[in-house]
Amino acid sequence: MQGYWVILRSEMFSLFISPATYVASFYFLSLIGVGFRFFIESFSSTNWILPPLSSLVLGLIFGAPALIPFLTMRSFAEERRLGTLETLMSAPVNSWALVLGKWSASYLFFILIASGAFCFPIILSLFFPEQAKSLGFARFEHWIGGASFLFVFGASFTAIGIFASSTTKNQMVAGMLTFTLLTLYISIMAFSFGEAESLQNIDSPIQFLRACMGSLDDGLDKLQHFAVGVIDIGTILNQVIVLLFFLILSTIQVERLRV
Amino acid sequence: MTVETKPLPIIEVINLRKRYGLIQALKGISFSVGRGEIVGFLGPNGAGKSTTLRILSGLIPADSGEAKVCGVDLAEEEGEVRNHIGYLAENNPLPEDLRVIEYLKFRAHLKGLEGSRKRERIRIVLDICDLERSVSERKIGNLSKGFRQRVGIADSLLAEPRLVILDEPTIGLDPRQSAITRKMMERLRGEVSFLLSSHILSEVEACCDRMIILSHGQIVAEGTLQELQKKFVNKTIFEVVTCGNRIDLQRIVRQVDSTCELLQDDPVEISGKRRFIFSTEKGESLAEKILKVLLSENSLSLSEFQIARPDLETIFLRATKKNWEEQDLLSRRNRRTNLVSGRKTPNIQS
Numbered sequence: 115m116q117g118y119w120v121i122l123r124s125e126m127f128s129l130f131i132s133p134a135t136y137v138a139s140f141y142f143l144s145l146i147g148v149g150f151r152f153f154i155e156s157f158s159s160t161n162w163i164l165p166p167l168s169s170l171v172l173g174l175i176f177g178a179p180a181l182i183p184f185l186t187m188r189s190f191a192e193e194r195r196l197g198t199l200e201t202l203m204s205a206p207v208n209s210w211a212l213v214l215g216k217w218s219a220s221y222l223f224f225i226l227i228a229s230g231a232f233c234f235p236i237i238l239s240l241f242f243p244e245q246a247k248s249l250g251f252a253r254f255e256h257w258i259g260g261a262s263f264l265f266v267f268g269a270s271f272t273a274i275g276i277f278a279s280s281t282t283k284n285q286m287v288a289g290m291l292t293f294t295l296l297t298l299y300i301s302i303m304a305f306s307f308g309e310a311e312s313l314q315n316i317d318s319p320i321q322f323l324r325a326c327m328g329s330l331d332d333g334l335d336k337l338q339h340f341a342v343g344v345i346d347i348g349t350i351l352n353q354v355i356v357l358l359f360f361l362i363l364s365t366i367q368v369e370r371l372r373v
Numbered sequence: 374m375t376v377e378t379k380p381l382p383i384i385e386v387i388n389l390r391k392r393y394g395l396i397q398a399l400k401g402i403s404f405s406v407g408r409g410e411i412v413g414f415l416g417p418n419g420a421g422k423s424t425t426l427r428i429l430s431g432l433i434p435a436d437s438g439e440a441k442v443c444g445v446d447l448a449e450e451e452g453e454v455r456n457h458i459g460y461l462a463e464n465n466p467l468p469e470d471l472r473v474i475e476y477l478k479f480r481a482h483l484k485g486l487e488g489s490r491k492r493e494r495i496r497i498v499l500d501i502c503d504l505e506r507s508v509s510e511r512k513i514g515n516l517s518k519g520f521r522q523r524v525g526i527a528d529s530l531l532a533e534p535r536l537v538i539l540d541e542p543t544i545g546l547d548p549r550q551s552a553i554t555r556k557m558m559e560r561l562r563g564e565v566s567f568l569l570s571s572h573i574l575s576e577v578e579a580c581c582d583r584m585i586i587l588s589h590g591q592i593v594a595e596g597t598l599q600e601l602q603k604k605f606v607n608k609t610i611f612e613v614v615t616c617g618n619r620i621d622l623q624r625i626v627r628q629v630d631s632t633c634e635l636l637q638d639d640p641v642e643i644s645g646k647r648r649f650i651f652s653t654e655k656g657e658s659l660a661e662k663i664l665k666v667l668l669s670e671n672s673l674s675l676s677e678f679q680i681a682r683p684d685l686e687t688i689f690l691r692a693t694k695k696n697w698e699e700q701d702l703l704s705r706r707n708r709r710t711n712l713v714s715g716r717k718t719p720n721i722q723s
Contacts, residue, residue: 120482131470197466201528204430204460205483208452372433 117207121215122222129185129223138184139227146173146231154238157249165250167235168341171260174231178271179296183289185223186275189216190368191288199371209368213276213361220272228264232257255343263340263349270353271296273360280367381444383408383536383566384429389438391424391590398424400590401438408535409563413577414570415689416587422570423463425587426540429568430460443535456485459529463540465522469514473504473524476513477531484532498527501557519550526557530565537561539569543576555580578685586689588696594688602682605691608652610636611660613667614677616646625670629663630655646676 129135153160153169162169193199202212239246250256278291336349384406391399399421406412414422427433429442431454440447443457468476477498481491499509502523508516513524522542529537543551551573558567558580571577577584578598586594586601594601615622619640626633633653640647653659657680664678 116485117483120479123482124479128470196468197462197464198468200432200462201460201466202483203432204455204462205480206452206455206485207483 115208115211115214117205118211118215118218121207121212122218125189125216125219126222128188129219132188134184134188135223138181139230142177142181142227143230146170146177147234149173150231150234154249164338164341165253165256167249167251167256167260168337170231170235171264171341172337174228174264175267176300178268179293179300181227182220182224182271182275182296183278183292185220186272186279186292187285187289188279189220189276190280190364191282191285194283194371195285199368203368203372209365213280213364213368217273217276217361217364220275221269224268224272225265228261228268232261253343256341259340259343259345262345263337266350266353270356270360271299273357273364274299277360277364277367280364381408382406383410383443384568385439385441386425386429387439389425389428389440390436391421391428391433392436398590399428399435402587402590402592404585404592404595406536406566406568409566410583411558411562411567411569411581413581413584414568414587415572415574415577415584415685416570417693419589420587420693421590422587423540426460426538426568426570429454430458430538431455432460456532457535459532459534459537461522461525461529461537461539461542463544465525467513467521467524470512472512473509473516476524477509477527480528481531486532494531494533498530501530501560502527503553503557518545519547519553522546522550522554526554530561534565536566536568539567541571542569543571543573551576574685574689584685586692588693589700591696593696594692598685598688601685601688601692605688608654609657609660610650610652610681611663612677612679612681613649613651613675614646615649615667615673615675617670617673619647619649622649622667622673625666625673626651626663629666630659633663648677650681 150170150173153173154166157166190199193202203209235246235251238249239251246252274295275288275292278295279285279288281291282288336346339346340349382405384404386405387403388401389399389403390397390401402421402425414425416422424433428435428447429440431442431447431451434451435447442454445453445457447454471479474495477495478491481495486494499505504520504523504527508520513521516524522545526539526542529539543554546554555576558569561567569577569581583597584595584601585592594605596604613622619635623635626635630653632655633651636650636652640649642648651663653663660680667673667675667678
């Protein structure tokens with residue numbers, strides 16, 4: 115893994131100095147903030163059965179296709195356009211470290227922005243402690259569950275973005291491809307939203323696999339568990355599989371550029 | 374009695390082949406580069422120079438053959454090779470938004486240099502490449518082509534490599550900046566081995582110990598300039614500047630060597646003196662004999678005598694000409710065969 119930390123540091127640096135990152139983060143957080151405010155205001159009149167904090171997580175998940183392309187589109191596409199990928203690969207650093215370093219930087223930045231969104235309920239709790247308590251913001255397990263759900267999905271989403279960036283020399287194409295892939299993935303999960311598979315009523319091996327590992331199409335189901343602080347290992351495993359799948363694809367793509 | 378052991382070469386290539394789809398880029402080349410040697414890689418566009426350099430720097434794999442760089446087998450440990458070499462890619466791609474010093478620090482970290490060693494190496498390469506402080510603080514995107522090239526070379530020298538591979542290091546540079554690059558190589562001569570490709574023949578002639586000429590993926594010539602001159606130019610050409618006339622001069626020269634040929638019928642005339650160009654197949658020693666005879670002839674009033682040695686350009690053109698003709702003949706024959714059999718020809722380029 116020689117070079118991983120160097121790549122990570124350099125990628126973080128380039129994300130921090132890129133104006134596109136700040137513009138995207140600002141608009142993203144503003145929209146999430148406005149949406150969260152209206153949701154909390156009208157929470158009593160909605161029939162939302164989950165803790166209100168889960169709405170913020172869901173907002174971040176559904177808003178991810180608009181944010182993640184800005185974090186990942188530069189990573190490989192820009193290097194390929196400038197030709198610096200060749201210079202990078204002439205140094206003693208392997209493709210896996212390269213992909214992992216770039217992914218880690220984008221993911222850390224995603225966590226940073228998501229943490230920014232979590233400041234909204236914290237601010238609410240500071241200024242209106244009574245209302246915040248009645249909305250369940252004081253319950254620690256809701257925070258842990260929500261953050262875990264978001265960070266797990268964020269990891270696989272950024273991996274999709276890194277893969278999209280490794281396939282083209284054009285940043286815009288990489289960005290649009292990331293947006294399309296994420297929208298497609300979220301749509302599949304959203305349209306198949308329903309009851310989560312339970313380990314108790316298993317009739318077939320497929321049901322067993324679905325219950326153990328989750329599946330591609332019912333990841334969002336598990337939000338109901340995470341929202342109340344129940345960490346679902348199947349969902350985490352599911353997203354780790356998606357994450358590894360796209361990171362391996364990106365590594366293969368980078369290796370393919372050598373030939 | 375002591376047995377003298379020959380040091381292992383820094384590069385050893387045996388029967389290296391590489392194909393890109395229908396194009397056979399390398400057709401089984403073999404060569405070696407010794408320690409501390411500066412070797413020039415010459416060849417027309419598409420000859421396979423960059424492919425060879427990219428294989429040797431571990432960027433792309435070869436299809437077959439054996440290549441050892443710094444004693445490391447590329448087929449087995451291609452990643453390990455990158456610890457021992459410095460590489461300057463063709464066109465020298467660099468990140469535009471970093472300062473020179475930031476870029477060199479980043480590359481030093483990537484190559485495993487830390488702390489005081491990193492600082493020391495950066496200082497040394499900045500000095501070798503003549504990148505003074507005012508330049509090292511500037512953004513790479515704002516630098517001129519020459520400075521960018523020097524940044525690339527500085528990067529390739531960072532980790533004290535035993536071998537530096539430079540792909541067209543002086544392309545697009547003005548003569549002054551090319552001279553700086555040459556000076557840099559001269560400074561490191563003997564310590565570091567250099568393998569460089571270039572189209573600027575005069576430059577290769579000036580700084581390389583040995584040349585390898587590639588054409589259509591094959592080595593067509595290899596050796597020192599003197600060896601190549603001997604191999605490809607078997608006639609000695611000499612120029613005589615005199616006030617005498619052509620008939621007298623030719624008569625005297627023919628007395629020494631009857632096969633000696635006058636290359637121009639109308640000599641160039643400058644302020645009453647004429648420049649005659651002769652060629653002989655009997656070498657430089659005969660030309661010297663002719664000079665002695667001409668000096669003894671007072672009527673000719675000889676003012677200049679010069680043996681013209683063929684330059685690398687002449688050698689390059691002769692070395693690649695035969696190969697071009699063969700390839701041309703081969704492709705024409707292929708086309709004819711395919712036309713007769715009614716097949717569509719795949720467009721084979723070299």
